[in-house]
Amino acid sequence: MTSTPSAPSPDSSAGSHEPLALPLDDADWRRQLTPDEYRVLRQAGTEAPFTGEYWDATTEGVYCCRACGLELFRSHAKFNAHCGWPSFFAPLAEDRVEYIKDVSLGMERVEVRCSRCHSHMGHVFAGEGYETPTDLRYCINSISLRLVEHGDAQE
């Protein structure tokens, strides 16, 4: 019968963009994430196309890792690839993501993960002919991201 009082601490100001503390183990991740988030972020699942909240979003802002809050992609690198997932032609910085060869499903793809918490983001595809500066398509699950919109204060 231990009940932990969970009054919000006055220091934790809402809207802070500080990175979240990383969970220590798998049980921690399960507590912190919803089942759908857990399946994609920690088990490299894929959300159904055209269902995520960001695939056609054009709002300006920064897309952060939903698991740990690291800033991963900027909205100005997002383009409409008509594939049903948010697509970016470049990460915010190369050190924000890590690349892992993925040979599941009988094809060779490059998996993209968050470099801080190693959560699954999606895959990156090259040379598809999109008219972007890099001709790369970072095909990322909406549920792996959280959009932090640019405030009106920014002029």
Ligand SMILES: [Zn+2]
């Ligand atoms: Zn992360």
